[in-house]
Amino acid sequence: MRLFKISITSCAIIAMMMVVGSPTAIAKTVKVHLTAQETTVVIDNKGTKYAAWTYNGTIPGPLVRATIGDTIDFTLTNPKTNKNSHSIDFHAAQVDVLKEFAPVKPGHSKHFKFVPHYPGVFMYHCGSSPMAEHIARGMYGTIIIDPKHYTKAFPKPDREYVLEEGQYFPNATDAKAMIENRGWTASLINGKIFHYDPVHDPNATEVLMSKPGELVRIFFVNANINMPVAFHPIAGIWARVYPSGNPKNVMYGIQTYNVAVAEGDIFDIRSPKGRVTNNAIVDHTMSAALRGAITILMNRPDADPKLGRGKYILLR
Numbered sequence: 001m002r003l004f005k006i007s008i009t010s011c012a013i014i015a016m017m018m019v020v021g022s023p024t025a026i027a028k029t030v031k032v033h034l035t036a037q038e039t040t041v042v043i044d045n046k047g048t049k050y051a052a053w054t055y056n057g058t059i060p061g062p063l064v065r066a067t068i069g070d071t072i073d074f075t076l077t078n079p080k081t082n083k084n085s086h087s088i089d090f091h092a093a094q095v096d097v098l099k100e101f102a103p104v105k106p107g108h109s110k111h112f113k114f115v116p117h118y119p120g121v122f123m124y125h126c127g128s129s130p131m132a133e134h135i136a137r138g139m140y141g142t143i144i145i146d147p148k149h150y151t152k153a154f155p156k157p158d159r160e161y162v163l164e165e166g167q168y169f170p171n172a173t174d175a176k177a178m179i180e181n182r183g184w185t186a187s188l189i190n191g192k193i194f195h196y197d198p199v200h201d202p203n204a205t206e207v208l209m210s211k212p213g214e215l216v217r218i219f220f221v222n223a224n225i226n227m228p229v230a231f232h233p234i235a236g237i238w239a240r241v242y243p244s245g246n247p248k249n250v251m252y253g254i255q256t257y258n259v260a261v262a263e264g265d266i267f268d269i270r271s272p273k274g275r276v277t278n279n280a281i282v283d284h285t286m287s288a289a290l291r292g293a294i295t296i297l298m299n300r301p302d303a304d305p306k307l308g309r310g311k312y313i314l315l316r
């Protein structure tokens, strides 16, 4: 009887694979272990140090990625060497804010599971008090929940990149100023000012790349404390924008899209074929763009084939 059940299950899985053409459709458990680290990080291309609070030692925290139907098996560790309580708030989860998202004291840890019910791109962050300080100091990241398969309206991209924007408050201890939006001096893209912009910062060494005509998909999260983001690709147009990254939410031919605080969206862009072009992907809000929120996307035949794939979708 047991054997019979197993063979039925196997047949069902094989049939499912044939329907969607991808083994990723088999539900799996994705183990995620984040450790709160109160540490020093570098926040620009010349090596300026900052007293950060992080997940696993980086701003932003690690990229978490799963497919609809998967189970996220999550653990947060807050080492006893830390001075503060920390927590996790996954925007992809439907749980209890007073239980799963509750603060974890130094020397303790928290474990829970959830099954995401919506595909898309979502922020995660620390919700411990004062939340403005925990996020401003760097306790945020991105979780991508992929749909089970691509469609005509949500095609498979040639390259993928994750970009997360944050406000930089050099006075890390003034939570009141953060709440009142005073004293922020720069914008961070994936944790650094002008991270991928050698045009405005000669110390920048990285850019995003694609080949002319390729479809580039950007997973964008606004991790600012108070400022919406006017997300615009200079010298290009968003071919499609998917609010919250859900393939069912699709808009075409968008020049600038307003991304609310704590919103994540997917942006597709395709460069012209047959010529070298560059885009400057900006937060068109001038106080953000000219203080760090510009990212160069180079579209050229010799684009590094590693970039925008595998572990190189969130460039450190």
Ligand SMILES: [Cu+2]
Binding pocket: 053, 085, 086, 087, 126, 127, 128, 134, 139
């Ligand atoms: Cu925290």
